[in-house]
Amino acid sequence: MDHIPASLTRTPESAQDAVLIQWEMRKYVRINDDFGTVKMIAGIDVGYDLQSNTSKAALVIMDIDRLMPLETVIATDPTPFPYIPGLLSFREAPVIIKALEQVKKKPDMIFIDGQGIAHPRGLGIASHIGILTGYPSIGVAKSVLCGNYKEPGEKKGQSSHLIYKGNKIGTALRSRDNVKPLFISPGHKISHESAVDFVQKCLTRYRLPEPTRIADKLSKFADKNI
Template structure:
């Protein structure tokens, strides 16, 4: 798994949009690991005062969900905050954090969107194409699309659609909590992505890999 930043990383919206429109054709929306041995959760926070973007990676055992390894990295924030282009702001830090791991994950869950994105290349899809590993977008809120409200019980789900296309699933991961927005990142089908999110969710709303990454990503100066 290569974790170096590709050359010619975009610095403008025009460059970023052109890259999204090219890379979205490389996203694979089928397959998925049957029993991933190691699952990485990824979360990113931007410290505005210090001008740094912090990325956290929590690597958990796929069967017992115990934390195996973790990494926290910071890089200077090099891209402005623009909805729909967050991967260009966050991926440099994510790659830096992933490079610190001793072992490579079989699956990556990202706190963010996969193909549930205007150009079908949210951070989970973008990262998946760069790493060439299965990835899932597990977002706390909706970026685009329409959906009905899923039932209140854990495991309930409804399609997330945009312009007549199913781009994800709105999934209740615990009884009575707000749902999560699950979408394909890369090299996995939507049904398998939902199965893995539910299988890695314990007594909290977030699946264990991204829950641990979220906690770790906050352990830095703001």
């Protein structure tokens, strides 16, 4: 959708090739706010069925004000790539793109499970999806891939910077009292500040923001029979 060389959408022939694609793709990442009014947010998560070797992407479109689902989509595909830290995109992006192509409503913003720019090469899965689709995106991760941070205060809303090689790459955010922090980083077309704002607007009584929490449930329990 966005104007990037078609060769960057290729299936990597090896892990080394995948890394080359990431170095090239990172040039297109933008972390300045570039979106209009945000009414609908998409939460996306991927689950696996080890027996059939299939991946299942669950996508939910939520109204940002009511935090209620407006539409859901489930897409499945044979799992295409092994899990290699730093190369998660090549395992999950294809089936996620498939789900985004099937959804009827067009989201204004998408939350992806995993890192945005908080990645060794600045291209976590949220950035990867943002570049491929043109959608503004945010990485919502439950743990760190790279970088260091000071433990944020124990109260919901308290945060600290995630730093890597001297630069801020994300935010450690306490999403509710006394739980492990979430790691928020810009995926594409959004700033650190706005990324955290949108996640906070979607927090209720759980650790995960609603779009992510619902997508997570769907990826695990919906269509249990792939």
